[in-house]
Amino acid sequence: MAGYDFDMIVIGGGAAGLTASGIAANFGAKTMMVEADRLGGDCTWTGCIPSKTLLKAGKVACQIKDAGKYGLIDAEPNIDFKKVMQHVDHVRKEVYHDADRPEIFEDMGIEVVHGLASFKDDHTIEIEYKDGRTRAVSSKYFIIATGAKAFVPPIDGIEEVDYLTNESLFEIEDLPEELLIIGGGPIGTEMSQAFVNLGSEVTIIDMADRILANDDPELVDILHDELKKQGVNYQLNASVKKVMQDGNRIKVQVEIKGEEKVIEGDALLMATGRRANTSSLNLEAAGVKTDKGNIVVDESCRSSQSNIYAAGDVTGRYQFTHMSEHMAKIAATKALLKVVPMKIEKDMVSWVTFTDPELAHVGKTEKQLKEEGEKYEVYRFPYSKIDRAVAEGETTGLVKVFAKKLSGKILGATAVGAHAGEFISEYAVAIKNGVSMRGIADTIHPYPSWGLGARRAADQWYIKNQSKWSVKLIKTIFGYRGDTPDYSDPDRVV
Numbered sequence: 339m340a341g342y343d344f345d346m347i348v349i350g351g352g353a354a355g356l357t358a359s360g361i362a363a364n365f366g367a368k369t370m371m372v373e374a375d376r377l378g379g380d381c382t383w384t385g386c387i388p389s390k391t392l393l394k395a396g397k398v399a400c401q402i403k404d405a406g407k408y409g410l411i412d413a414e415p416n417i418d419f420k421k422v423m424q425h426v427d428h429v430r431k432e433v434y435h436d437a438d439r440p441e442i443f444e445d446m447g448i449e450v451v452h453g454l455a456s457f458k459d460d461h462t463i464e465i466e467y468k469d470g471r472t473r474a475v476s477s478k479y480f481i482i483a484t485g486a487k488a489f490v491p492p493i494d495g496i497e498e499v500d501y502l503t504n505e506s507l508f509e510i511e512d513l514p515e516e517l518l519i520i521g522g523g524p525i526g527t528e529m530s531q532a533f534v535n536l537g538s539e540v541t542i543i544d545m546a547d548r549i550l551a552n553d554d555p556e557l558v559d560i561l562h563d564e565l566k567k568q569g570v571n572y573q574l575n576a577s578v579k580k581v582m583q584d585g586n587r588i589k590v591q592v593e594i595k596g597e598e599k600v601i602e603g604d605a606l607l608m609a610t611g612r613r614a615n616t617s618s619l620n621l622e623a624a625g626v627k628t629d630k631g632n633i634v635v636d637e638s639c640r641s642s643q644s645n646i647y648a649a650g651d652v653t654g655r656y657q658f659t660h661m662s663e664h665m666a667k668i669a670a671t672k673a674l675l676k677v678v679p680m681k682i683e684k685d686m687v688s689w690v691t692f693t694d695p696e697l698a699h700v701g702k703t704e705k706q707l708k709e710e711g712e713k714y715e716v717y718r719f720p721y722s723k724i725d726r727a728v729a730e731g732e733t734t735g736l737v738k739v740f741a742k743k744l745s746g747k748i749l750g751a752t753a754v755g756a757h758a759g760e761f762i763s764e765y766a767v768a769i770k771n772g773v774s775m776r777g778i779a780d781t782i783h784p785y786p787s788w789g790l791g792a793r794r795a796a797d798q799w800y801i802k803n804q805s806k807w808s809v810k811l812i813k814t815i816f817g818y819r820g821d822t823p824d825y826s827d828p829d830r831v832v
């Protein structure tokens with residue numbers, strides 16, 4: 339590949355960029371990774387890691403309050419918010435040190451450069467260093483992995499308000515007394531629980547009629563009810579008209595079903611979706627097309643310019659760390675090895691909202707199955723029948739599996755409840771490898787694990803596929819004298 343400085347240049351050092359550069363170097367490609375800020379990106383610094391650490395701190399506080407549930411004595415947790423935030427910072431630095439720091443990638447032979455990249459043409463970028471110096475480098479291939487940032491809608495008055503986004507939220511030192519959150523998606527929902535557990539009064543304001551629009555409504559209702567019980571307030575169907583700063587108070591004027599009201603707090607978190615980071619890239623110079631700001635890619639993660647690929651949040655496709663990594667793997671492999679048959683696995687996308695209870699999903703949603711006209715059965719299993727859930731006092735929850743009736747082929751699964759995010763991976767392996775409900779039901783699961791819930795849910799397939807007719811046949815052949823069970827109730831759970 340003479341003629342170019344590098345075989346592969348990866349722009350962005352978040353989940354997608356780190357994965358893509360590592361794979362490229364492993365294939366023997368001369369690789370550069372350019373990062374404008376800190377390696378680790380959103381997930382390590384302003385996303386997954388700080389949010390999950392904060393959720394855990396809130397959960398511990400909540401467990402102290404609820405210790406009576408376990409035969410212990412309830413207590414009011416003594417929360418030093420500054421220390422909680424120091425802990426959050428410590429954890430993200432630990433993750434950075436263990437997995438993201440430049441030396442780890444330099445040891446793989448990757449040239450790690452800190453600077454802002456923009457295209458000069460389809461084979462050349464210019465890197466602008468912090469001190470203003472610039473450097474032009476060329477490469478045969480590029481992977482754009484520049485991520486996304488909070489999208490703040492142009493609400494009247496927003497520019498005059500001291501609002502927070504995920505970039506500033508984990509830097510605050512004082513616990514908000516009354517936290518307003520615009521947006522009841524995954525960010526708003528997770529952060530509402532973290533802050534309510536740490537002692538804030540929290541109100542979620544959303545224009546939609548329900549939170550977590552991408553999840554199964556039946557399961558969302560279970561989580562929503564729990565969050566309300568835990569103290570989160572909701573203002574749904576709320577059209578936000580205006581926001582105002584009044585000293586250290588923030589006022590949000592909303593209209594709900596024709597009625598205007600003002601909701602007040604001392605902090606406002608904007609959690610209203612994401613926008614791809616493409617504005618600094620000068621994509622026109624490289625002939626890379628975008629749609630609503632997102633880089634358009636095909637199933638191989640290839641952009642409209644054949645030597646330029648994109649992966650992760652910048653494509654606007656599935657804004658999760660594991661999907662960024664999945665796309666990065668495909669982008670690097672397809673760019674460098676071409677013939678390997680790999681494409682984005684869009685039928686088995688998974689995600690988890692890490693509230694307590696957790697809300698997890700993999701594969702097709704029921705909405706998708708209906709839209710596609712797929713024939714499927716729903717197998718439900720309540721947490722109240724999982725012995726581990728009973729032992730741990732975590733019986734709120736439901737497992738729902740969508741599978742083909744006769745073959746038991748699993749099309750999708752979703753669960754709300756404790757550890758749902760852990761055992762959803764069992765369904766991911768099942769869907770990927772064509773393991774049916776029968777395969778899960780026939781697999782020994784340790785007792786009393788949470789994962790046993792997956793087997794018990796799969797048992798329902800056996801039960802649903804039994805019929806009076808087959809039992810009568812068995813009774814006749816072997817001369818058995820017991821009753822024939824009543825299979826008429828479709829929701830019968832054994």
Ligand SMILES: Cc1cc2nc3c(=O)[nH]c(=O)nc-3n(C[C@H](O)[C@H](O)[C@H](O)COP(=O)(O)OP(=O)(O)OC[C@H]3O[C@@H](n4cnc5c(N)ncnc54)[C@H](O)[C@@H]3O)c2cc1C
Nearest residue numbers: 350352353354374379380385455484485650651657658659
């Ligand atoms: C609060 C919050 C919680 C989340 N929780 C979860 C979770 O629990 N699980 C989950 O799966 N996902 C979660 N996500 C989503 C997850 O963080 C993202 O999907 C993931 O980090 C995207 O990775 P990425 O590599 O595509 O982008 P990023 O991590 O954003 O990385 C892009 C990098 O590119 C750099 N960059 C941008 N422009 C340039 C340029 N021109 N030149 C050089 N460098 C540039 C940026 O500085 C950045 O470091 C969460 C997100 C948020 C905000």
Ligand SMILES: NC(=O)c1ccc[n+]([C@@H]2O[C@H](COP(=O)([O-])OP(=O)(O)OC[C@H]3O[C@@H](n4cnc5c(N)ncnc54)[C@H](O)[C@@H]3O)[C@@H](O)[C@H]2O)c1
Nearest residue numbers: 491521522523524525526544545546609610611657690691
């Ligand atoms: N656990 C996880 O995996 C996790 C956690 C957090 C974030 N994420 C990722 O980050 C992405 C972004 O999360 P998010 O919660 O910001 O976005 P989102 O797009 O999922 O949800 C935004 C919410 O804001 C509401 N909204 C938008 N504009 C509004 C307005 N003007 N007034 C009132 N309500 C408004 C929408 O109705 C929606 O409910 C997620 O889609 C997800 O991919 C993942």
